[in-house]
Amino acid sequence: MPVPALFAGRLSLPVIVSPMFIVSGPDLVVGSCKAGLVGTFPALNQRTTEGYADWLDEIAGRLAPTDAPYGVNLIVHGSNKRLMPDLQVTVAKKVPLVITSLGAVKDVVDAVHSYGGLVFHDVINRRHAEKAAEAGVDGIIAVSAGAGGHAGTMSPFALISEIRQVFSGTILAAGAISTGAHVLAARAMGADLAYMGTRFIATQESRASAGFKDMIVGSKAADIFYTSAISGVNANFLRPSIVAAGHDPDNLPAHGKMDMEGEAKAWKDIWSAGQGVGSIDDVPTVAELAARLKAEYEAAKAGL
Numbered sequence: 001m002p003v004p005a006l007f008a009g010r011l012s013l014p015v016i017v018s019p020m021f022i023v024s025g026p027d028l029v030v031g032s033c034k035a036g037l038v039g040t041f042p043a044l045n046q047r048t049t050e051g052y053a054d055w056l057d058e059i060a061g062r063l064a065p066t067d068a069p070y071g072v073n074l075i076v077h078g079s080n081k082r083l084m085p086d087l088q089v090t091v092a093k094k095v096p097l098v099i100t101s102l103g104a105v106k107d108v109v110d111a112v113h114s115y116g117g118l119v120f121h122d123v124i125n126r127r128h129a130e131k132a133a134e135a136g137v138d139g140i141i142a143v144s145a146g147a148g149g150h151a152g153t154m155s156p157f158a159l160i161s162e163i164r165q166v167f168s169g170t171i172l173a174a175g176a177i178s179t180g181a182h183v184l185a186a187r188a189m190g191a192d193l194a195y196m197g198t199r200f201i202a203t204q205e206s207r208a209s210a211g212f213k214d215m216i217v218g219s220k221a222a223d224i225f226y227t228s229a230i231s232g233v234n235a236n237f238l239r240p241s242i243v244a245a246g247h248d249p250d251n252l253p254a255h256g257k258m259d260m261e262g263e264a265k266a267w268k269d270i271w272s273a274g275q276g277v278g279s280i281d282d283v284p285t286v287a288e289l290a291a292r293l294k295a296e297y298e299a300a301k302a303g304l
Contacts, residue, residue, distance in 0.1 A: 002170050003192050004118055004138060006096060010068045012036025013294055015183060016120075016172060018197035019073035019099060020149065021045065022268060023212075026058050027205040028286065033068040035290035040071040040099060045207075049085040056093045071097030071120075076105050087111055099141070101150065102233070104132040120172065124152025126162040133167045140167055141195050144175035148198040148274035150235045151175065151226070160190045176221075178276035180296025198274040202283045212271050213283050215240055221275040225249050230270055241271040 003014065016038040017028070024041035032039030039059075046052040059070055072095050074086060087108060090098060094115045100108060101122050109119045113136070120139035121132040129140050140163055144156035152159070156173050163171055173191035176198075177183060183194040201208050202216040215238055225239040229252035242249045247270075284292070 002168070004170060006069055006118060007038070010036070010066065011038070012068075012290060013180070013183060013297055014187060014193045015293070016040060016071070016193055016195050017200050018149075018174065018195050019045075019071070020197050020201065021272070023201050023206050023208045025207045026055055026062070028200065028203065028207065029059050029070050030062045031203075031205040031286035032200070032290070033063055033070050035287050036068050037286075037290055038068050038071060038097065040073060040097065042073040042075070043086045043090070044075060044080070044082065049082055049089055052086055053089045053093065056089070056095065060093070069096040071095065071099055071118075073099045073101060074108070076100050076103030076108055083108075090117075091115060100137070104128070104135040104137060106135045109136045120170070122150075122174070123163070124150075125154065125159070126166065129163045130166050133169075137169070139170035139172060139193075141172040141174050142191070143195075144173070146221070146224070146236070146275035147175035148201075148236055148276075149272050150233050151274070152234075153226075156186070156191075157189055164190055176274050176276035178279035180293040180298070181300035182276075182279075183293065184297050184300045198276050199280055199289070200286070201273065202280050203289055204283060204285045208271075212241075215271065216273055216277055216280055217283065219273070219277040221278045224273060224275050224277065227252060229254060235272055236274055238271045238273050238277075241269075245269045 017032040019040040019042045029039035043052045097118045098112045099120045104121045112119045118138045121137045122141035122143050123129045124143050132140050142159045143152050144159050145153050170192045172193045172195045173186035174195035177194050177196050178199045186194040202213045223239045224236050226236050228234045239249050
């Protein structure tokens with residue numbers, strides 16, 4: 001199964017720490033990369049394109065050539081007015097990995113390929129995977145049932161198998177992956193890499209508030225609520241955070257069209273997470289978590 005040459009000899013585990021809205025920043029990215037995991041963040045976590053460029057400079061300056069590579073997430077959607085300015089900065093800074101969401105556009109892929117960068121695209125079904133493959137992406141992220149953020153409803157066994165039928169590149173498994181054993185299981189079912197988000201919200205380097213981290217630690221899978229009413233796109237949220245924001249999860253008004261300005265406000269007050277929260281019971285450093293994941297991975301492999 002294909003893992004990009006960019007990652008060769010630089011990963012302690014086949015894991016990408018996903019770009020999480022509000023949560024991911026330079027400390028989480030750098031901590032991940034230094035622990036041998038691919039660290040990423042959404043460009044929109046910085047309020048301006050200039051601020052985004054500053055973060056890229058900071059991250060690049062804190063990493064050594066032997067550390068794992070880093071990446072950024074670009075929202076390829078009509079409501080994201082910063083896409084083109086942010087893409088220009090991405091190309092100028094030669095960001096190693098770009099993760100695209102809500103649209104697989106060949107021009108964006110070609111721009112990243114122009115300097116040798118990689119493009120991974122997240123999908124929730126076969127049709128989206130076929131479009132991503134046509135756009136020339138290097139990797140496809142299978143966002144399965146139970147994933148944090150914008151998520152699908154398909155079993156990872158079904159989704160990864162169908163993607164492999166139409167795509168020969170790198171495939172990543174996303175959805176409720178919280179332990180090293182889960183990473184091994186993702187590999188066993190046919191994924192090249194695991195895509196982990198929620199587990200890293202509850203780390204010391206995360207930009208999540210203390211209340212958010214506490215809610216992650218205290219929640220179970222039953223506390224995850226799947227709805228399009230928050231941002232206009234189906235996503236998983238922590239039910240207790242919806243209640244704390246003064247809403248009834250079972251009687252949310254319908255949301256109109258998605259817009260990135262409204263998205264930022266919505267996700268600040270109502271917190272997203274995946275069903276893997278039930279496996280999380282502490283808030284370690286990224287280095288401590290990475291070491292634990294590796295030990296769990298090796299123990300699970302030996303146990304088989």
